[in-house]
Amino acid sequence: MLTRSAALQLLETIAFGAVGGVLFWWAQLPGGLISGAMIAVASAAIAGRPLALPPIFSHIILMTLGVSLGSMVSPQMLKNVSEYPLTIAVLALATFGATFGSSFYLQRVHGWDRASAFLAGSPGALSQIIMLATEKKADVPGIAVVQTLRVIILTAALPLVLSLIGMMPHTGLALRGAPATPLSLAILAAASLGVALVLRWLKFPASWMFGAMLASSVLHGSGWVEGGLPLWAYMVALTGIGTLIGTRFARISGRTLLRHVAAALGSFAVAIVISAAFVAVLVLATNARLSDLIVAFAPGAMDAMLALALTLHIDPVFVGAHHLARFVFVSIATPGIVHLFGRDDDDLDD
Structure with missing residues (x-):
């Protein structure tokens, strides 16, 4: 049971x-429901709410x-799984290249210690x-600032970039098919909850989303x-995920944000340039769509x-498999790399 203060906080x-979300959607901005909700909530959180x-x-x-992502899956998407080992292997190289590049930038330009720089770049x-x-x-x-700003910038900028280069459909929500029947929705809800609970018990990453x-x-x-x-449920989901991302700024003060914003923007630029180089290689070497690779x-x-894959009509199986793979790379490799390379020379002399 929510207390009165918690209920008011939730409503706000x-x-x-x-x-x-409604303002950005009304203005017909690409990915407006997500980016509008995210920017509004993040701005209010930074202002102290x-x-x-x-x-x-x-x-x-x-x-x-x-559930919405799963409803986009088609047999053709599953046929393309044969190309995933190559692109996932390249993703591993891109992930570590971007991480070490961002880390090097933070150390050399902003004077961060090795451990902090590496963790911020992951x-x-x-x-x-x-x-x-x-x-x-x-x-x-x-x-926290570097990691959170990177998510905010990507979520807001990617729809605009894909729209500008002609790789995002302008029909938006109209591309969706007919809604499922009440019985089908009940089956979807029950199955999604059951699988999500099993994955959560197995400590699978992002179990609620991936289970559904x-x-x-x-x-x-x-x-x-x-x-x-x-x-209406589809629109609520997109607005909700934007709101959820925006609340990450509630734990970051304006003073902390200003102190680290230059480091966040610079390291973000380095990571994007390195990732883009690997995407360019795959565009030339595979049949994967550029928009799928970018996300x-x-x-x-x-x-x-x-969430962007959902609103931009991008292959959710491809995007999900690659982001899950990266989560595994980072979770497994980061502790060992920080232990081996994350200490400064002064620490090694102790």
């Missing part, structure tokens, strides 16, 4: 997200997003990165269920990038 958070979403609301938003797996940063006594506020996506993908791909969520290789949070 939802209001900021809804107003921002204590905005937050309770865990149960976050879980519902992520599951709704997963894309995705934010909660694991922050936990490791706390354990290693690294610059947690600086790392997996259940929805199987049901739609097998033909057992037809149709997706009603339009799959974007060094952002898994939930945000999959």
Whole structure:
């Protein structure tokens, strides 16, 4: 049961997200529901408003997003899985190249210590990165700013970039098919919740979203269920994920943000340039679509990038597989790399 103050905080958070999302959608900005909600909530949080979403609301938003992503799966998408080993292998190289490039920049230009620079440059797996940063006594506020700003910039900028280069459809929400029947929606909800709970028990990353996506993908791909969520639920999911991303700034003060914004923007630019070089190689070497590669290789949070795949009509299987792979790379490799290379010379002399 929510207390009165928690309920008011929730209503305020939802209001900021809804107003921002509707305004950007009304202005017909690419990805407007996500980016509008995200920018409105983030701006209010930076201004000092204590905005937050309770865990149960976050879980519902992520599951709704997963169901919508699964409803986009087609047999043709599954046929393209044979190309994934090559692109995922290149993604591993791109991930570590961007991480070390950003780390080098933060050390040389902004004077960060090795551990903090490396952790700030590691894309995705934010909660694991922050936990490791706390354990290693690294610059947690600086790392949080660099990581969070990277997600905000990517989520807001990618739809605009894809639209400008002609790779995003302008029909937006109108491309969606007919909604599923009430019985089909009930089956989707039950299956999604069940699979999500199993994945959560197995400690699978992003279990709420991936569980719902997996259940929805199987049901739609097998033909057992037809149709997706009603339009209003689809719009709520997109606005909700933008709101959820925006609340990440509620834990960052304006003073901390200003102190680290230059480092965040510079390291972001380095990571994007390195990732773009690997994307260019794959465009020439494979049949993968450029728009799919751009979102799959974007060094952002898994939930945000999959939300973009949904609103930009990009292959969710391709994007999901690659961001999950990167999450695994970062989660497994980062602790060992920080232990071996994250200490300054002074530490090694002790």
